[in-house]
Amino acid sequence: xxxxxxxxxxxxxxxxxxxxxxxxxxxxxxxxxxxxxxxxxxxxxxxxxxxxxxxxxxxxxxxxxxxxxxxxxxxxxxxxxxxxxxxxxxxxxxxxxxxxxxxxxxxxxxxxxxxxxxxxxxxxxxxxxxxxxxxxxxxxxxxxxxxxxxxxxxxxxxxxxxxxxxxxxxxxxxxxxxxxxxxxxxxxxxxxxxxxxxxxxxxxxxxxxxxxxxxxxxxxxxxxxxxxxxxxxxxxxxxxxxxxxxxxxxxxxxxxxxxxxxxxxxxxxxxxxxxxxxxxxxxxxxxxxx
Amino acid sequence: xxxxxxxxxxxxxxxxxxxxxxxxxxxxxxxxxxxxxxxxxxxxxxxxxxxxxxxxxxxxxxxxxxxxxxxxxxxxxxxxxxxxxxxxxxxxxxxxxxxxxxxxxxxxxxxxxxxxxxxxxxxxxxxxxxxxxxxxxxxxxxxxxxxxxxxxxxxxxx
Numbered sequence: 408x409x410x411x412x413x414x415x416x417x418x419x420x421x422x423x424x425x426x427x428x429x430x431x432x433x434x435x436x437x438x439x440x441x442x443x444x445x446x447x448x449x450x451x452x453x454x455x456x457x458x459x460x461x462x463x464x465x466x467x468x469x470x471x472x473x474x475x476x477x478x479x480x481x482x483x484x485x486x487x488x489x490x491x492x493x494x495x496x497x498x499x500x501x502x503x504x505x506x507x508x509x510x511x512x513x514x515x516x517x518x519x520x521x522x523x524x525x526x527x528x529x530x531x532x533x534x535x536x537x538x539x540x541x542x543x544x545x546x547x548x549x550x551x552x553x554x555x556x557x558x559x560x561x562x563x564x565x566x567x568x569x570x571x572x573x574x575x576x577x578x579x580x581x582x583x584x585x586x587x588x589x590x591x592x593x594x595x596x597x598x599x600x601x602x603x604x605x606x607x608x609x610x611x612x613x614x615x616x617x618x619x620x621x622x623x624x625x626x627x628x629x630x631x632x633x634x635x636x637x638x639x640x641x642x643x644x645x646x647x648x649x650x651x652x653x654x655x656x657x658x659x660x661x662x663x664x665x666x667x668x669x670x671x672x673x674x675x676x677x678x679x680x681x682x683x684x685x686x687x688x689x690x691x692x693x694x695x696x697x
Numbered sequence: 698x699x700x701x702x703x704x705x706x707x708x709x710x711x712x713x714x715x716x717x718x719x720x721x722x723x724x725x726x727x728x729x730x731x732x733x734x735x736x737x738x739x740x741x742x743x744x745x746x747x748x749x750x751x752x753x754x755x756x757x758x759x760x761x762x763x764x765x766x767x768x769x770x771x772x773x774x775x776x777x778x779x780x781x782x783x784x785x786x787x788x789x790x791x792x793x794x795x796x797x798x799x800x801x802x803x804x805x806x807x808x809x810x811x812x813x814x815x816x817x818x819x820x821x822x823x824x825x826x827x828x829x830x831x832x833x834x835x836x837x838x839x840x841x842x843x844x845x846x847x848x849x850x851x852x853x854x855x
Contacts, residue, residue, distance in 0.1 A: 413700065413717035413763045440759050443720065444740055456717070458764065484753055508829020509807065510744055513753035514760065596828040597742075 408446050410453035415461045419544045419573055422457055427546045427569035431455040435571055437465075437480040437519035440511050459571060465518075468492060470579075477575040479518020484509070486517065496577060497692060498586030498605055498685070502533035505590060508597055518572050524558045525599075527625040531558060532605035533588045535622035535632055536689075537577045545570030555622075558629045584609040584618065585692030587685045590625070591677045593668070600625040601669040604657065604681040608640070608689040616640045621653065621686060626661035626678045633660045636682065645690045650683040657682030704765040706731065707775025715762045722746045724762030725772060733773035733802050737831065744830035747803035747810075748772045754810040756829075773802035776809060784854075785809055785847045794843035796834035804830045808844050816852055820845060 412431060416422040426433050433455040436442050446454065459465050465480040470491055477486070483503040486492060493500045499517075506515050506529050520530045521541070531554070539554040546569040554575075557565050566572065580586075590603035602625050609618035619640035624630040635656040643649055663674035699714040706729065713728045722739075725731045725748070737745030739758045746757040749771040776783045785808050788794070795801045804827065811818060811826045818826065823844050824837075832840060 408718040408720075410716075411718045412698075413761065415764075438759075439761065439764075440741055443759050443761065446718070447739070456761075458761075460764075482753060507741070508744060509810070509826050510747055510754050510756040510829045511741055511759070513750070513755040596825060 408443075409449040409451065411446065411456050412453060413456045413458065415458040417461050417463070419462055419571065422459060422462060422571055423545055423569055425455070425457050426571070429455045433457060435459060435522070437516040437522070438482055438514035439519075440507065440515040441519060441523045457571075464574065470495065472579065474579055475577040477517060477577070479521070479572045479575055480516045481518075483512040483515050483517065487512070495580065496533075496537060496586055498588040498607070498689065499530065499533040499537060499577070502529040502588040502605065505529045505588075505600075518575060521554070521557065521575070522564050522566070522572055524560070524562050524564050524629070526561055526628055526630070527600040527603070528630070529588070529590060529600060529603065529624070531630040532603055532622035532624040533586065534575065534577070534605075535630055536586055536588075536605035536607040536620050537580070538607075538620065540576045540578075541572055542574040542576060543570050544573045549573075551576075555630075555632055561628045580607070580696075581609055581618070583611065583693050583696055585689050585696045587688035587692065589681045589685045589688070591681060599668070602626050602661075602663070602674045602678040602681055603630075604678060604685040606682070606685040606689040608645070608686060608693045610645070610690060610693045614644055614694065616643055616645055616690070619686070621657065621682055623657050623661060623678050623682060626663040626674050628662075631660060633657050633682065635660065636686070640686065645687065650687055653686055654679035654683040700763050702762055702766050704768055704770060706770045707772060713762075717761065717763050719762040720758050721748070721750075721760035721762050721765055721770070722757035724765065725757060725770075728762075731772055731774050735799050735802055737799065737803075742829075742831070743800070743803075744807060744827075745800055745803045747806045747830065749806065749810055754807055771806070773806055776805055783809070784850050785812070785843070788843040788847040788850070789840075792839045792843040792846065794835060794839040795832075800830060800832040800834075804832070804840060808847065811844070812848055812851060816848065816855070818845075818848060823848075
């Protein structure tokens with residue numbers, strides 16, 4: 408591994424100051440499951456590692472009247488054990504539960520998954536479906552961006568030098584709203600998504616869809632929101648015909664590549680199937696949600 | 698520059714000087730000579746270096762040694778009570794749930810973490826929980842038999 412200087416600041420201001428004033432190329436660490444591997448491959452100049460886990464609020468999750476507020480560095484194992492989080496965002500918890508092994512979940516965080524910005528990151532479509540907002544602190548102060556603007560490309564995010572992600576906020580879902588996340592992998596465990604879909608659906612007392620948001624992953628450089636799916640669902644019953652149209656919309660919104668885990672053609676088909684199933688599961692959950 | 702790390706391993710306070718790029722795995726094995734924790738892949742895929750850090754099961758190869766400062770670490774060396782093997786260890790022997798033994802410390806630490814969290818797992822739950830512990834020898838069947846047997850013995854004892 409490349410030589411490193413390690414700091415674990417205890418405040419956001421201290422972290423920002425360290426990153427902004429560093430002479431060394433710097434890296435922010437949450438769970439480290441991606442970062443430590445990347446560091447092992449690096450050669451050359453020493454790097455500064457700023458570990459955010461000691462900062463208050465980085466490893467907590469709380470639910471208030473308006474939102475779920477997630478500390479970006481909270482490990483997935485702790486998140487997925489929280490029954491209150493699971494009751495509110497079962498799809499987000501499903502996504503976090505799919506990241507790596509039990510051991511990896513003991514370290515890997517939703518914030519790290521988001522910042523690492525893999526096209527196949529499991530939590531990103533779930534965050535997009537739930538209209539997550541990213542709170543950022545940096546040398547220029549604080550700002551907030553919707554999650555879909557946070558990820559800007561393969562392995563790229565919108566953070567500029569000295570900035571850190573301080574909180575992921577998921578607005579409290581309205582009545583009869585729920586979410587779901589599905590992915591396809593060739594094995595049953597321990598793999599990376601070949602295609603994925605996250606959906607959040609709101610229905611009324613009569614089962615008519617009142618809000619819908621679908622995001623798909625691993626089929627483009629970043630996860631993408633399928634706006635056409637919302638248009639196809641809102642104001643209608645979630646019938647087989649509607650789901651078939653959603654499936655088509657997801658397939659046509661995708662821009663997949665072929666690689667060793669799947670061909671573009673396969674991904675385009677599978678993402679459509681996952682999209683309609685995720686919508687259907689979220690709608691079913693929404694019927695039962697208060 | 699070396700960093701001073703003070704931590705607690707299997708209930709004992711320990712300290713050492715390490716380079717900040719040292720993983721917890723290398724700190725345990727090379728600095729503290731706790732070689733029960735094995736290195737398999739070194740990239741978080743195989744689970745041979747499983748340890749428990751502040752109550753969470755982790756791969757020691759994906760943790761920096763400096764992060765162990767102020768933490769509580771449990772390794773395979775802390776599973777047996779002196780000469781008295783833990784039930785999980787006894788069951789691994791009884792079911793011959795190992796051949797070469799490289800994956801065994803990791804599997805035992807992970808099994809202990811599984812049963813602490815879920816004392817009565819189904820076979821499917823056990824298989825999913827232990828999916829991050831790879832074994833090239835046994836085909837897993839004997840391991841799962843040992844895990845399920847240990848679970849039922851521990852459940853009866855509680």
